[in-house]
Amino acid sequence: MRKVLxxxxxxxxxxxxxxxxxxYDADLTVGNTSIEGGFHLKKDLDNxxxxxxxxxxxxxxxxxxxxxxxxxFTVGSETMQPGLTCEVGLKGVGGxxxxxxxxxxxxxxxxxxxxxxxxxxxxMPVPVEVFAGIAYAPEILSFRDSEQYLAYxxxxxxxxxxxxxxxxxxxxxxxxxxxxxxxxxxxxxxxRFGLVMRF
Numbered sequence: 001m002r003k004v005l006x007x008x009x010x011x012x013x014x015x016x017x018x019x020x021x022x023x024y025d026a027d028l029t030v031g032n033t034s035i036e037g038g039f040h041l042k043k044d045l046d047n048x049x050x051x052x053x054x055x056x057x058x059x060x061x062x063x064x065x066x067x068x069x070x071x072x073f074t075v076g077s078e079t080m081q082p083g084l085t086c087e088v089g090l091k092g093v094g095g096x097x098x099x100x101x102x103x104x105x106x107x108x109x110x111x112x113x114x115x116x117x118x119x120x121x122x123x124m125p126v127p128v129e130v131f132a133g134i135a136y137a138p139e140i141l142s143f144r145d146s147e148q149y150l151a152y153x154x155x156x157x158x159x160x161x162x163x164x165x166x167x168x169x170x171x172x173x174x175x176x177x178x179x180x181x182x183x184x185x186x187x188x189x190x191x192r193f194g195l196v197m198r199f
Contacts, residue, residue: 022049029167029194033061036171036192038070048077051087057095064188066173068095068106074114083118091135093149097175097186104145104179108137118159127159131169145179163198 040053074089091112114133137149155169172189
């Protein structure tokens with residue numbers, strides 16, 4: 001997993017300069033049993049924006065272990081009122097998991113959505129943001145040993161400076177699996193905190 005995260009940082013350094021990207025963000029969050037790192041490019045459009053990038057996740061939680069790489073592409077815009085952002089798109093997930101001695105490979109193409117809101121700074125010393133996201137892949141979009149995929153998160157962040165936030169988030173994963181002639185699942189949740197940097 002360390003090699004994956006290192007590769008992502010190297011790639012981030014290589015692609016950080018393209019003139020077609022209007023910005024990018026990098027994040028790293030950790031918990032007692034889990035670590036996640038990601039990098040995304042953002043391009044502004046006339047009526048919104050698109051984001052593309054990847055995230056690497058590793059969890060070792062007693063009898064439940066899983067690691068995978070996520071690649072996603074979403075389009076979004078500010079809707080209804082300033083500070084409220086909505087995104088929808090697709091997410092590909094590939095990796096492997098283990099639960100109570102059963103092992104399997106994971107491969108899905110999921111529908112993804114995310115919403116975020118930055119509160120107005122009236123009476124607040126620093127801006128506060130909340131966010132939530134969900135990704136779902138039915139059986140027909142699940143491959144290898146996976147049969148269904150559901151992931152969601154909720155979180156809160158504090159923008160300590162204009163382009164960086166400290167975040168605290170709750171993530172949950174439910175992946176139906178079939179391998180070694182048995183049906184089983186990866187059902188796990190964790191709390192992570194970390195840093196998001198925007199450029």
